[in-house]
Amino acid sequence: MGPAPAGAQVRGAAGEPEVMEPALEGTGKKGKKGSSKKRTVAGSPGEGLLQPVKLSRAELYKEPTNEELNRLRETESLFHSSLLRLQVEELLKEVRLSEKKKERIDAFLREVNQRIMRIPSTPETELTDQAWLPAGVQVPLHQVPYAVKGCFRFLPPAQVTVVGSYLLGTCIRPDVNVDVALTMPREILQDKDGLNQRYFRKRALYLAHLAHHLAQDPLFGSVHFSYTNGCHLKPSLLLRPHGKDERLVTVRLHPCPPPDFFRPCRLLPSKNNVRSAWYRGQSPPGNGSPEPPTPHYNTWVLQDTALESHMQLLSTVLGSALGLKDGVALLKIWLRQRELDKGLGGFSGFLVSMLVAFLVSTRKIHTTMSGYQVLRSVLQFLATTDLTVNGISLCLSSDPSLPALADFHQAFPVVFLDSSGRLNLCADVTASTYHQVQHEARLSMVLLDSKADDGFQLLLMTPKPMIRAFDHVLHLHPLSRLQAACHRLKLWPELQDHGGDYVSAALGPLTTLLEQGLGSRLHLLAHSRPPVSEWDISQDPPKHRDSGTLTLGLLLRPEGLTSVLELGPEADQPEAADFRQFWGSRSELRRFQDGAIREAVVWEAASMAQKRLIPHQVVTHLLALHADIPDTCVHYMGGLLDVLMQGLKEVFPPAPIQPAYSFFEHLREQASLLPRPDKPCPAYVEPMTVICHLEGSGQWPQDAEAIRRVRAAFQLRLAELLTQQHGLRCRATATHTDVLKDGFVFRICVAYQREPQILKEMRSPEGMISLRDTPASLCLERATRQLPLLTSALHGLQQQHPAFSGVARLAKRWVRAQLLGEGFTDESLDLVAAALFLHPEPFTPPSSPEVGFLRFLFLVSTFDWKNNPLIVNLNNELTVEEQVEIRSGFLATRLQLPVMVVYTPQDRKSSVWTQDGPSPQILQRLVVLAAEALPVLEKQLMDPRGPGDIRTVFRPPLDMYDVLIRLSPRHIPRHRQAVDSPAASFCRGLLSEPGSLSLMPVLGYDPPQLYLAQLREAFGHLALFFYDQHGGEVIGVLWKPASFQPQPFKASNTKGRMVVSQGEELVLVPNVEAILEDFAILGEGLVQAVEARSERWTV
């Protein structure tokens, strides 16, 4: 980096604490909705700033009342801490339905009930004859094959019952749904309706007729169809009230058969109810072989029959236990934040309610427990129980006619039986979904056990969208490819079972395939569930391929990720054939160093970035080989941002340089090269700093000035010795020695450990020596003591998490590309990036730079910098108690601290790396930018058609600046590093082939930085200057708002201003025209044009 204008920074920092509060407050509110203002003003003490609590002695030590003691005891036994208790109470208040709304919903339900009962009946027709249906409504079901036996007529339902969470009081806002079961009269149904989708056809027709009549009613704002839990055979009808209540509630109508209509033994998982002859128009291959069982189909029928019994079970269990209801509500929020509850096979609120009921029946949960304890117990149960291996059952009877759990395990990946013992509640849940739930539960348990202060925030309030939770994400698009995949994978029985839903039929086998292929690289594979769509009643139901895309998320294991070899069995083993079959043509015989000849797959990857992308190769290869999905349908989102890091190749990893001598002027005595005015600016070479601590000795002088001279003498001697003994080219100065070795330049700084202390010493009048921090001592301490410590800690972190460097580089790149780089030191951004790895909760440490960068944006945009320090617990040195202590210390001294406070174990009080910036405005700007950039980038990465221009979020908006100074690329040494890398740039005087080099190259010469330093020194009091040091071509200038206010004539005010008369007075205003010309003069040669947008200001 170029020489930073130290003076300007110190000055800026001095005035900050006073400015900070109003600035953050003012802009913070602006981003939010206006409605939040009322509360902010009314309630919060100290305008949104936490203050240390001051209680009088009398208040602290007064006799406790009984009530208070009870509450304290309750908190201690039922909750983790009083803070958690208060937070949970607040959250529940937020999601609970108010009594007023309940009344309105009840009134609406009564209306709905009456309307339904009044719908006229129809005469009986054949199921295939649907001419009686009016024109405005379509049957909400794909009738494939169309021909089916049976008759249908519409009769008003025998019974209308409200089922589900609304009655239980566990429904949560927003999106309040009320499920209503309509019992179809027995006359509609016939024997054998369970066969060949006849029941589902009738159900759909029943709904269609209902929909037609209800749609004409002005009571309803909208009447739509949807699939119940995303199941394509089971549509439901959604009713929403008219007018302003439209968003109040959605009533979902589910037709169901009369009780005891279906014989449960016909619907066991081993039974077939969809005949191949009917479904495929052919008998199963090999006459006489049994029909394939249709477990999912059977389950869907059974679900309809069991609606009421489940309701009864839940209401007896949850009935009066408030804690359980709270717990269910919390669990629902927990699931929803993790996007686990929606779609076919989602872990829905109903499932967790049943799980709570199960835990109550096994006495793991007691009805007196608090909501928090229920949450904890359920998570604990999920984390420790693998339902894919050991299923559970709510059924208590030991009836021998009931099927065994093992039968269910054969048919379904996850098993959780209801109280009848015949219905698997988790029938649609895939193994991956369950493993994801388990994974989340485990993470949450760790978080709850860690006693972290903000566990509540991370557990229940932080959304975990797929793109931010998983290292790599891939989209399969278009979905119609999966149909071919089903055929390739020979999944015909599954298709028959799923009623032709090839997406869910293929999901299980595909995930298994990829899990096997990714093996040790993979920690967890998750898939998105197709969203539950809604459609108008006059439209055809959406096709399977319309359900968007299938998104798979890969959580990678950093240890195994980068291996280029898949080691197979030895060639003569029988497993070798399986291995060959699995990997296809990629598998080859190899001879290894230990003499073994094995099957193996080797992936081509040279650099670390390519190695991180081996999963991409694996996935595309396996999908093409086994599922017939070409790579044009696989949209892999990983490594997309690598371009932006590789643009910085000149910075990292550093490459040896070989200057072309003719490009430079020579300084013969010092054997150094100099830039020439008639050539473009030479390449930017930044020396690598080495701190060399000398052994302590009593011989050092005890005077600051003398120490500097001795250090300089050491530098000279060091240079001399390196030249003499190793033949290295050295250049010594008073503070450092530059050493040239093999095309790399190192800057060795000699340091003396006691020097900062000597700079700190102050002698009081009584002769007492005390230590006081001075700017010089702090600066020296930072450079010679704290920086090496930090570097080694970060190096350790990088060894542990190889993605760290990528995340830190992307973060810096982005901050600088937004022209805000000046306010943030390298180290402060490194530390923020490190925080993502050390405190990843509720996520896991990122294994790819992209996801790390997304979380960086999320952290920056949501962190409450005003009230919280960012504690980066390097090497895990800080205990929980110490962190609490640090936090309280922070609150007590908040106003003396910089706006952005980052603490490390080595720096628990002062936040050294953010001392000199950013200013409140710059930080606020960064927060706003991050909040804007995050959704844009996430949307790009989640777009299955490809991310589009990934650099969008790295381009700074320029329309906010008052003046733009365009620079000539000729004198920008790092021009090629720009975000939009230029197609052509200037020769920078480097030879491509390495050779021996004996002259010291031009070091740290960066005209834009020199220019900025001059600008800030001369006009820093009037304007702010913004620039991207990595090849930016433009400097943005923003006038400070105060600088245009007329100042009284004083010697200190005259800088860059001129006198004008205003009324009777003489005042000073900025001499803008001259200043604009100064911009051009100071940067002569570098500045191409100064664009003043004079419409933006008035003098």
Next chain:
Amino acid sequence: AAGSLHLPEFGACWALFLGVPQAALPSPLHRCPHSAIPVKFSGKQQASHYLYVREHRVREGTKSSWPQKRTLFVLNVPPYCTEECLSRLLSPCGPVRSVELQEKPDLAESPKEPQSKFFQPKPIPGFQVAYVVFQKPGGVSAALALKGPLLVSTESHPVKSGVHKWISDYRDSVLDPEALRAEVDTFMEAYDKKVAEEEAKAQEEEGVPDEEGWVKVTRRGRRPVLPRTEAASLRVLERERRKRARKELLNFYAWQHRETKMEHLAQLRKKFEEDKQRIELMRAQRKFRPY
């Protein structure tokens, strides 16, 4: 085609420029205690900065090292204007003895001891003030009547700026190590001599009572004492405190029990208050909206 982020303004406070009544044409004024001299970088520029100059005067009794009557005080010297330039620009008014540029007005002349170019980084100039000392008082009055505009950089005396200046600065920053060595050696010789003298003086005074009979005890004596530092005295106090704490009995008497309990309760209460405040703040920030 190249998209970028679209964003609101920098923040409310930045967009708001307080309304300034339209001023008269920006022209230097005569009633001002300073007279204004327009100054430009070269003839090519349109607008000019103004040097505000007046005679250097101080109130009675204030000390100032600048000679009265002969010193011209100049405000708002642009960054590209060096001491030599100023001297050249003002020399038509009369022979100039010295020019000194400073960041802010300072009554005393800066110490004349030459700053080491090895140990002091070259400052980056901004707008500065200058004290120009003429050889005769007539120079000051001539300068006050100067009409300008003055040109900093002319054909005959070009002033470097921009790329040329940075290149020459870079050249200057490559220093001769031999000169550095010589400077270090002279400094250290002088320093060693000074230290030796002080030591000799201390040795001489060792154990010798002063006129009132007091003997100064130093670290070098036969029985060295603790150094008088804050850290050392804190250490002693801490040791004392720990010694006392060891002797005390804990939870021995009933009142001690009671007090511990009460203390615990007070801690809980305090925590509760803190938590309530935190919740209040979170509620204000709408932190309880889960999605």
